Structure formats: C-alpha cells, structure tokens
Amino acid sequence: MKKNDYSKHFLKAQKPGRYCGGEMGAVVKDFDSADVSFAFCFPDIYEIGMSHLGMKILYSQLNERDDIVCERVFAPWIDFEEVMRNEDIPLFTNESRRNVKDFDIIGFTLQYEMCFTTVLNMLDLAGIPIHTNERKGLKNIVVAGGPCACNPEVLADFIDVFFIGEGEEVDLEFIDLYKKFKDSDDKEAFLKAASQIEGVYVPALYKPVYNQDKTIKEFIVSDNAPSRVNKRIIKDLNKSYYPKNFAVPYMQIVHDRAVEEICRGCIRGCRFCQAGYIYRPVREKSADVIFEQATTLCDNTGYDELCLSSLSSSDHSQLIPLLERLIEWGDKKKISVSLPSLRIDNFPQELLEKIGAVRKSGLTFAPEAGTQRLRDVINKNITEEQILSTCETAFNSGVTNVKLYFMLGLPTETDDDIVGIANLCQKVVDLYYANPNKPKGKSVSVSASVAAFVPKPFTPFQYEPQLSLEEIDRRQKLLRSSVTSKKINISTHDGSTAYLEAIFARGDRKLGAVIERAWRNGCNLDAWGECFDFNKWIDAFKDENIEPEFYAYRTREYTEFFPWDVVSYGVKKEHFERENRLAHNEVTTPNCRQSCADCLEKCYKGGVCFEKR
Amino acid sequence: MLTVLKNVIKGEFALKNVRIMYKKADEARFISHLDMNRYFARILRKADLPVWFTEGFNPHIYTNFAFPLSLGFESNGEILDIRFVEDFPLAQVADKINAISPKNLQVIDVWEPVCKFTDICFAEYEIVVEGNLYDELSAFLNAKEIIVSKANKKGVLKEINLADEIERFDIEKTDSGVKINIVLPAGNAKTINPSLLIGAFLQNRVDDVNVKYTRMGFLDAKLKNFR
Numbered sequence: 001m002k003k004n005d006y007s008k009h010f011l012k013a014q015k016p017g018r019y020c021g022g023e024m025g026a027v028v029k030d031f032d033s034a035d036v037s038f039a040f041c042f043p044d045i046y047e048i049g050m051s052h053l054g055m056k057i058l059y060s061q062l063n064e065r066d067d068i069v070c071e072r073v074f075a076p077w078i079d080f081e082e083v084m085r086n087e088d089i090p091l092f093t094n095e096s097r098r099n100v101k102d103f104d105i106i107g108f109t110l111q112y113e114m115c116f117t118t119v120l121n122m123l124d125l126a127g128i129p130i131h132t133n134e135r136k137g138l139k140n141i142v143v144a145g146g147p148c149a150c151n152p153e154v155l156a157d158f159i160d161v162f163f164i165g166e167g168e169e170v171d172l173e174f175i176d177l178y179k180k181f182k183d184s185d186d187k188e189a190f191l192k193a194a195s196q197i198e199g200v201y202v203p204a205l206y207k208p209v210y211n212q213d214k215t216i217k218e219f220i221v222s223d224n225a226p227s228r229v230n231k232r233i234i235k236d237l238n239k240s241y242y243p244k245n246f247a248v249p250y251m252q253i254v255h256d257r258a259v260e261e262i263c264r265g266c267i268r269g270c271r272f273c274q275a276g277y278i279y280r281p282v283r284e285k286s287a288d289v290i291f292e293q294a295t296t297l298c299d300n301t302g303y304d305e306l307c308l309s310s311l312s313s314s315d316h317s318q319l320i321p322l323l324e325r326l327i328e329w330g331d332k333k334k335i336s337v338s339l340p341s342l343r344i345d346n347f348p349q350e351l352l353e354k355i356g357a358v359r360k361s362g363l364t365f366a367p368e369a370g371t372q373r374l375r376d377v378i379n380k381n382i383t384e385e386q387i388l389s390t391c392e393t394a395f396n397s398g399v400t401n402v403k404l405y406f407m408l409g410l411p412t413e414t415d416d417d418i419v420g421i422a423n424l425c426q427k428v429v430d431l432y433y434a435n436p437n438k439p440k441g442k443s444v445s446v447s448a449s450v451a452a453f454v455p456k457p458f459t460p461f462q463y464e465p466q467l468s469l470e471e472i473d474r475r476q477k478l479l480r481s482s483v484t485s486k487k488i489n490i491s492t493h494d495g496s497t498a499y500l501e502a503i504f505a506r507g508d509r510k511l512g513a514v515i516e517r518a519w520r521n522g523c524n525l526d527a528w529g530e531c532f533d534f535n536k537w538i539d540a541f542k543d544e545n546i547e548p549e550f551y552a553y554r555t556r557e558y559t560e561f562f563p564w565d566v567v568s569y570g571v572k573k574e575h576f577e578r579e580n581r582l583a584h585n586e587v588t589t590p591n592c593r594q595s596c597a598d599c600l601e602k603c604y605k606g607g608v609c610f611e612k613r
Numbered sequence: 614m615l616t617v618l619k620n621v622i623k624g625e626f627a628l629k630n631v632r633i634m635y636k637k638a639d640e641a642r643f644i645s646h647l648d649m650n651r652y653f654a655r656i657l658r659k660a661d662l663p664v665w666f667t668e669g670f671n672p673h674i675y676t677n678f679a680f681p682l683s684l685g686f687e688s689n690g691e692i693l694d695i696r697f698v699e700d701f702p703l704a705q706v707a708d709k710i711n712a713i714s715p716k717n718l719q720v721i722d723v724w725e726p727v728c729k730f731t732d733i734c735f736a737e738y739e740i741v742v743e744g745n746l747y748d749e750l751s752a753f754l755n756a757k758e759i760i761v762s763k764a765n766k767k768g769v770l771k772e773i774n775l776a777d778e779i780e781r782f783d784i785e786k787t788d789s790g791v792k793i794n795i796v797l798p799a800g801n802a803k804t805i806n807p808s809l810l811i812g813a814f815l816q817n818r819v820d821d822v823n824v825k826y827t828r829m830g831f832l833d834a835k836l837k838n839f840r
Contacts, residue, residue: 007639007640007643008823010643010685011643011684011685016643016684016685017643017644017645017648019643020640020643021640022639022640022641022715022717023715024652024655024656024713024714024715248655250643250644250648250649250651250652251644251645251648252647252648252651299659300659301655301659302654302655302656302657302658302659303655304654304655304658304673334666334672
C-alpha cells in the first residue's frame with residue numbers, strides 16, 4: 001500500500017523529524033498479513049515518547065509475533081496539529097503513515113495525569129469517538145496501561161480496557177483473546193471474556209455507587225467480572241521479554257541512549273512514593289542477564305551510552321561486580337555507562353568517577369525533606385550525616401554543583417521543616433568551603449528544587465490532603481527568605497499543576513466530564529508550560545459543577561472505599577493505614593532487606609521476600 | 614590517484630582519510646544537519662569499521678561533513694570525511710554500511726579524498742516544481758535581473774542580483790510541472806541556496822506550490838566534480 005503522502009506538509013512545522021518515521025530499528029511490517037493491528041499511542045510529543053522505556057519493550061515484544069503489527073503514534077506538537085486540522089490529515093502512525101483509525105486496538109500508556117486531555121485529543125484527531133459507548137463493535141478498542149492506570153476510574157468514560165500492573169504477559173493474552181472474537185464483532189461478549197483475564201479492568205462492567213457525601217459506597221459488578229482486579233507482575237525478570245534493539249531517533253530527544261532495566265520495585269518504602277508500592281515485590285535481574293541484554297542492545301543500536309535503569313539502582317545486590325564488568329567492556333568499546341537513581345554514600349570512589357555519577361557537571365541527590373523529623377515521617381531513611389558525606393565524596397571528585405530535590409507540603413510539615421531545607425543547603429555550602437580538597441578558585445553552587453507534594457493512591461499518604469495553593473505560596477516565600485547565601489539557588493514551580501495532579505490522581509469517574517470539558521475548551525499537552533491554561537481547567541470544573549477541593553483538599557478516613565480500591569496492586573490496605581499512623585507518630589519502617597513489614601496480600605513466590613536475610 | 618590530502622600521523626600509525634558519498638532520500642530529508650552527525654556516529658559504530666575516535670575528554674567518532682544540506686532537501690551526493698586507524702578495503706565500506714542503514718540513507722561511493730572541502734565552489738541542484746509554470750519560470754530564470762535581499766555574513770541585509778549568480782541552468786517541462794537543473798555558488802566565499810531563488814519566484818503567489826529540491830553534487834572552481 002502506498003504511504004499517505006502527508007510528508008509534503010511536514011516542513012510547515014518545527015522539527016519534522018517528529019512525524020517522518022523511517023528510523024533505524026523501527027519495525028515496519030506488512031499490515032495486511034497481520035491478524036491484529038495495534039496502534040501504540042504515547043500521549044505526548046515524539047521527544048518524550050521516544051525517551052520512554054516501557055513503550056520500547058511492549059512495541060518490540062508485540063512485533064516479535066508474526067500475527068501482530070504494532071506501530072508507534074505520538075501527539076503532534078501544536079503547530080503541526082494546526083496543519084493537520086486545516087488539511088484534514090487524521091492522526092497517523094510513524095512507521096507506515098497509516099491512519100490510526102485503521103488499527104484494531106488503540107493503546108495508550110498513562111504516565112502522567114496532565115496527559116489525559118492529550119489522550120482525548122489524539123482519539124479525536126484520529127477520527128475515533130472519544131466515549132466508550134459511542135464505539136460499537138470490535139474496531140478501535142481503546143486500551144490503557146501504565147502508572148496512572150492505577151486509578152482507572154478517572155478515564156473510565158473513554159477507555160474500554162485498562163491493564164493493571166506490568167504489561168508483558170497480559171498484553172499478549174488480551175490480543176490472543178481479541179483474535180478469537182474479532183470476526184464476531186461482538187464488543188459486549190469480548191469485554192465480558194476479557195474481564196476474566198487477570199489484570200484486566202473493564203469499566204463498563206463496574207458501576208460506582210456514591211454516598212450522600214460523594215464518597216464511594218460500592219461498585220456494582222456485572223457479568224461475573226471479579227469484584228476487584230488484581231495487578232499482573234512478571235515473576236521472573238530473567239525470563240521476561242526484553243528488546244534486542246530500539247528504534248533509534250534521528251532527532252534529539254530527551255533521553256537518547258541504550259537502556260537496560262536492572263530491577264523492578266524498590267525496598268525502601270518511602271511513604272510518598274507510589275512506584276515503590278505498586279511494583280512490589282522487588283525483583284532483580286541477574287547480573288549475567290543484564291550484561292547480555294545490555295551489550296546486545298548497544299551492538300544493535302550503535303548507541304555510545306548505556307543507562308542502567310531502576311527505581312533504586314544502589315540496592316541491586318550484584319551492582320558493583322556488574323558495573324566493574326560493564327565498565328571494562330565499555331572502555332574497550334568507548335561506551336559510557338550511566339546510573340541514575342544512585343545513592344552514592346558507601347560507593348567505591350573509582351567506580352563513581354567511571355560511571356559519571358559525579359560528573360563534573362554535578363551531583364544530584366533527593367533528601368526530600370529538610371529535617372530528620374520530617375524525613376522520618378516520610379520514611380526517607382537517610383540521615384544528615386549521610387547526605388553530607390555524599391556531598392563530601394562529590395567535592396573530593398571535583399564537583400562544584402550540587403542539586404538537591406525536596407518536596408513542600410508533606411504531611412505534618414511545619415515552618416521549621418521549611419527552614420530546615422535552607423539550613424541543610426547552607427550546611428552543604430559550609431561543607432564545601434571547609435573541604436581542603438575542593439577545586440581551587442571555584443565556588444560551589446547548591447540548587448534546591450522544591451516541588452509541591454501530591455498525595456497518590458496506593459501510598460500511605462493517600463489519605464492526606466494537599467496543601468492549599470495559598471499555603472504553598474506562603475511556604476515557598478518562607479523558604480526563599482530563609483536562604484541567606486548567594487551560593488544557594490531555590491527553584492519552585494507554580495502550585496496549579498500540582499493541584500490538578502492531586503485532583504486527578506485521586507479522582508473518581510465524575511471527573512471524566514471535567515477532562516472532556518477542559519479538552520473541548522482547548523486544553524491539550526498540559527504538561528507543557530506553553531500549552532497549560534489553569535483558568536480553562538477552573539472553568540471546566542465550574543461548568544461541570546464539580547468541586548475540585550473535594551479531591552485535592554479532603555482528608556480521607558481510613559475506612560473510606562476509594563475509587564482505586566476497585567483494583568489492587570497487592571499491598572494490603574491495612575498496610576497503608578499502619579504506615580500512615582506510623583508516619584504521624586514519626587516512626588520509621590525498615591526496608592525490605594532489613595525486615596519484612598508483611599505488606600503483601602498474597603505471596604508472589606519470588607522477589608526480595610524470598611531472599612535470605 | 615595522487616592524494617593531495619596528507620594522511621594524519623597519530624602516534625605510531627598514519628590515519629587513513631576516507632571520503633564517503635551518500636544519498637539522502639524520502640524521509641531522510643527531514644533529518645537535520647546536526648542530526649546527521651549523530652546518525653553517522655551510530656551507523657559507523659554499528660558497521661564495525663576501524664574508525665578513528667577523537668582524543669580528549671569526550672572521545673567520539675571523527676566525522677567532517679563537506680557542506681550542510683537544508684532541511685527538506687534530498688541529495689544524491691552528500692559528502693563526509695572520516696578516518697580509519699588501519700588499512701581497510703574501501704570497496705567493502707559501502708556494503709558494510711548499506712547492509713544496516715535504512716534504504717533512504719545509502720552510501721554511493723567511498724574513496725581516498727583528493728581535494729579539500731575548501732575547494733568546493735559550486736553545487737548542482739535539481740528542482741522539481743509542481744504546476745503548469747514552465748513559461749513563467751523560464752522567463753524568471755532567463756531574466757537579466759532577479760533582485761533579492763540576502764543577509765551577508767555580518768547579518769546585514771543587502772540586495773543582490775541572483776541572475777548574476779546562476780552559473781548555468783536548464784529547464785524542461787514535465788507531465789506534472791517543471792524540472793530545473795541549476796548550478797549555483799556554494800563555498801566559503803559565497804553560497805546561494807536554491808530556495809532563495811524559487812522563493813523569489815513564488816513570493817507573490819497566494820496558492821501553495823509544491824517544490825522538491827535535490828542536491829546532485831559538488832563542483833570545484835573549474836566546474837569539475839568534486840573529489
């Protein structure tokens with residue numbers, strides 16, 4: 001089939017490389033000889049989507065099957081979208097420039113709440129009706145997965161099927177089932193059967209019933225669908241699919257390197273961190289498998305940088321020997337190895353320098369809170385001593401820039417904690433000047449990036465209210481006024497995005513109308529400063545008669561049935577309650593390797609729980 | 614052929630200069646000049662050729678492009694120089710790269726450089742214009758004066774007469790429009806982008822006209838193929 005001749009329009013927009021495809025490593029298959037076609041949509045622009053590992057894994061995996069064709073779709077930037085709407089060009093895939101509407105299954109990965117309007121916009125650009133009940137038959141079944149699928153209720157009006165948990169097995173099971181039903185075109189029968197696959201949530205079969213106070217009373221479940229959907233996880237990462245090749249972009253993207261996932265989950269149990277809870281139990285890949293996969297990927301892509309990816313790489317039990325082996329290999333091939341998510345206290349100095357953990361450009365570290373008291377509340381088990389010794393290590397390696405991440409608005413936070421951030425930064429500055437080994441003639445720069453805290457579902461803080469916009473503002477001002485040194489730079493963001501994140505993270509099905517209204521008002525690509533318009537969102541809430549404060553500012557009772565309780569990520573709800581109480585008592589919980597907190601509902605027969613302690 | 618370019622001596626061995634000519638077609642025309650650098654670094658690595666890495670803090674594969682190509686242009690003869698650290702049969706280089714390179718970016722020829730990039734004086738372009746514009750374009754290109762404003766090296770806008778800059782051209786009518794082959798200055802001293810010329814022709818038009826540019830190759834001061 002001849003490609004749609006959209007290319008004559010590409011030069012009307014910035015960065016035509018976003019739309020033209022043809023990358024080395026992209027998988028182009030014969031559409032007509034496949035039994036099932038899958039349009040994998042990333043609800044943001046090319047540079048962001050092509051930096052995302054999850055999409056690469058599933059894209060490669062689906063295309064390994066001869067009977068499946070999977071092609072990539074990214075959101076057009078606003079300039080090209082204007083061209084598309086003017087010229088009647090529907091949303092098309094990168095590989096074959098085929099209209100997304102021609103695909104059987106349309107899949108979205110939900111990485112961030114601010115991408116929800118982009119999901120609607122992409123469906124609309126494709127010419128696909130945005131509501132589930134407007135889509136009849138089995139053509140254009142819309143599915144979604146990813147971290148934001150943990151609260152599927154918010155997008156329930158638009159998505160036919162959610163995948164809860166990790167996608168590498170359930171996606172194929174789902175597609176195999178789809179193959180069986182495709183000819184019948186019976187959407188109802190298909191969805192009913194799909195709901196029987198573990199990890200599949202079909203909103204059409206679940207009806208939320210609300211109390212007078214607008215909290216959820218219960219879900220009415222139809223057609224034998226499970227009363228609660230449990231997540232899927234990959235038990236043995238060593239046996240799980242991993243790509244041997246990536247589509248390598250021509251143009252500059254955000255993260256452009258070979259990426260090897262080394263571990264899933266995190267042992268630390270920081271109470272604000274959703275990822276740490278939804279990917280439990282921690283599962284490592286063996287050093288041999290990592291080495292094999294990483295080197296194959298580099299050979300096939302031609303990348304000169306390899307990134308080892310996980311939530312907390314330092315906690316991989318074989319990290320040091322693995323790194324030594326990879327660095328030796330990398331030195332020969334002139335490939336650099338990088339390791340984000342690294343805690344560098346107690347790390348061999350020579351290795352640190354080789355992996356660029358202490359790049360001359362600087363050290364990045366996340367204390368999250370300025371005082372030990374507040375760090376204990378959030379269970380970020382790092383002492384001031386460790387923070388300072390880490391900085392000392394960095395300074396000894398010639399680093400002069402330190403970037404520290406903090407949050408503002410954490411539960412039980414007081415003004416003392418805010419001032420504590422300034423004090424901690426000052427201590428780092430003082431440490432630099434007290435260091436006899438510091439780079440001569442150079443001054444230090446400590447940047448503190450302070451984000452407004454957003455309480456997330458499936459964390460011990462899912463009960464907590466977010467700080468009001470006024471209070472966020474006041475505390476930001478307090479922080480700035482507490483900083484006296486010119487060497488310290490505080491960066492904060494406007495609280496409005498965090499406010500919306502807080503609403504949609506813990507929203508219910510009623511918010512679908514708000515998202516749609518906001519999108520119809522022109523909201524799209526809300527993660528981008530140029531596109532985000534807070535007033536349009538406030539108007540959308542007003543127009544739909546929904547109070548945003550109910551979602552952002554309300555303290556939840558321990559007994560409340562949350563919208564996201566219709567699915568489960570394996571962690572007992574009692575565990576979240578217990579951790580929340582401990583938080584308010586300023587008591588920490590040891591990590592999974594130190595002692596077991598008995599957090600899981602059932603045994604997954606693998607992972608860190610089974611390691612000898 | 615006498616090598617005019619001296620081989621660089623690094624340490625114990627002489628680096629071999631290698632000149633690659635490649636085609637850029639279809640989607641590849643949307644790859645910017647900076648992106649091409651990144652692209653070749655990866656393809657050369659993947660092709661497992663004995664390429665030389667620059668020394669210093671951040672070693673990378675040495676590449677040196679002859680001349681930037683405007684975004685959106687195709688080309689039948691882009692040129693880049695690399696260096697090998699050991700003897701390698703140049704006849705095999707094209708195959709090694711083409712086996713792994715997308716079909717819209719293929720190597721046409723590989724040889725030991727003869728001239729320097731500074732010897733490039735002209736570039737030849739093929740311009741395909743859609744629409745029944747043969748008579749108008751013919752008149753335009755044959756005119757004694759084609760005045761446009763062009764920014765000089767200092768960024769100051771000056772008026773120049775493009776008619777003086779056209780080294781040679783021919784124009785023919787095709788089924789869908791017009792095909793022009795044109796030689797324009799390209800080099801350190803002076804460069805005229807063909808889009809400047811066609812832009813001047815199209816400037817007062819209301820409708821969208823489809824224009825396709827393909828660089829055919831580079832010429833030296835004597836209008837001989839650049840080698």
